[in-house]
Amino acid sequence: MTDQSTPSVVTASGGLFSGLRSRFGQQRVTIPVVRLHGTISSEQRPGRINIESADPLLERAFRIKKAPAVAIVINSPGGSAVQSRLISNRIRQLADETHKQALIFVEDLAASGGYFIAVGGDEIFADPSSIVGSIGVIYAGFGFVGAIEKLGIDRRIYTAGKNKSTLDPFMPEKKADVDRIKTFELDIHQVFIDHVKARRGDKLKGKDDELFTGEWWTAVRGLEMGLIDQLGDLHTVLRERYGDKVNMVPIRQKRGLFSMPRIGFGGSVATNGLARDIVAAVEDRLNWSRFGL
Numbered sequence: 001m002t003d004q005s006t007p008s009v010v011t012a013s014g015g016l017f018s019g020l021r022s023r024f025g026q027q028r029v030t031i032p033v034v035r036l037h038g039t040i041s042s043e044q045r046p047g048r049i050n051i052e053s054a055d056p057l058l059e060r061a062f063r064i065k066k067a068p069a070v071a072i073v074i075n076s077p078g079g080s081a082v083q084s085r086l087i088s089n090r091i092r093q094l095a096d097e098t099h100k101q102a103l104i105f106v107e108d109l110a111a112s113g114g115y116f117i118a119v120g121g122d123e124i125f126a127d128p129s130s131i132v133g134s135i136g137v138i139y140a141g142f143g144f145v146g147a148i149e150k151l152g153i154d155r156r157i158y159t160a161g162k163n164k165s166t167l168d169p170f171m172p173e174k175k176a177d178v179d180r181i182k183t184f185e186l187d188i189h190q191v192f193i194d195h196v197k198a199r200r201g202d203k204l205k206g207k208d209d210e211l212f213t214g215e216w217w218t219a220v221r222g223l224e225m226g227l228i229d230q231l232g233d234l235h236t237v238l239r240e241r242y243g244d245k246v247n248m249v250p251i252r253q254k255r256g257l258f259s260m261p262r263i264g265f266g267g268s269v270a271t272n273g274l275a276r277d278i279v280a281a282v283e284d285r286l287n288w289s290r291f292g293l
Contacts, residue, residue, distance in 0.1 A: 029242040032061035033071045033234070034251045036087070039287050040079030040113040049076060049117075051086040053253065058087075061251045062094040069101035070094075071234060071248070072121060077287040078112025078134065081188050085195065088120030092199075095122065105234045106130045111216050112138075115227070116192060119199040124228040125237050126219035132227050135192055136214025137185040144169050200226060 034057045038047040061070045072091065078084070095102040104110075104121035109131035118124050118132075126132060148155060148170055155170045166177045193212050197204065203226040204211060211225060222228045230237070238246050 028245045028247045030064065030067045030247045030249055031069055031071050031238055031242065032064050032067050032249050032251050033073060034058060034061050035073045035075075036117065037073075037075045037107075040076055040083045040087075040117075042080060042083055048079075049087070050080070050083045051090065054087050055090055057251045057253065058090055058094055062098045062100055064249070067100065067249075068242075069103050071103045071105060071238060073105045073107060073234060074110045074114055074118055075107040076111070076114030076117070077109060078114050078116075079287070080113060081116070081137065081192070084113030084116035085191070088117045088195065091117070091120035103237070105232075105237070106132060106219065106228070109216075112136065116195060119196055123230065125230050125232045125234075126222065126228050127233055128218065128220050128231050130219040130222075131216050132219055132222040133211075134214055134216040135196060135212045137189045137192065138214070139181055139185060143173060203229070 036049050036054060038049050040050065041048045042050050044052065091102050102121040104118045104124045106118065106124065106126035107130065110118045111131055111134035115132055115134065157168065166180060205224065205226040217225070219228055219231060223231060238248060
């Protein structure tokens, strides 16, 4: 006769582990989250995205062995074409090397260079009101010819090479200079177009003269045009895909002992740094304001 007070023994080879899984749920899935926020520029400062700052974060995220995918959150109005391409290509290289999916999540916007980076991923998700696209190239500057004439300033410039002073802001604009810049822009624009076509392929639904004009759209329209794959946000999509207990691990910059900002009183370094910060802040504000943000 069996003693009913004695608990039955379950072997570790199956029943016990199976019982634990059913009681506590399946093991949590880890998804590293890399956030790329700001204007894309080679300059090293807060609020800027570049390969130097992004690569260590991407490396750490993709090297987490137990993670089946890496989530990359993008919020950028664009910037440097070179830095955009370097980061987008690096995302693709790491995803292929580690056999992990690169899942891109757009917050407020992934425009111009921000979208260039986004297409390096396997899937692009965005909020319905996110801004995507702006597949084009822009060159902007100022002309001060009238101002220096009123001030009685005589501009003196000496060059070796007839085109060395192209679009000098203190000299009258030349048609040859404008034509040269336009050719330069068209070359970069074609690199952008080729990259989008290579990555999005048959997903693209619009015509070239609609997709690649530099225009930008809401994600709702972007979904119809094949610029993104799905409407959704980071937390909702990852929970739907990997379960309610998915473990999202933020991958952040490591702060060293000597990485604190320098504070000075009356010194030229502090003054120059402050001036650069002000200029950078104005530039960033202009980049974001183009999209109403």
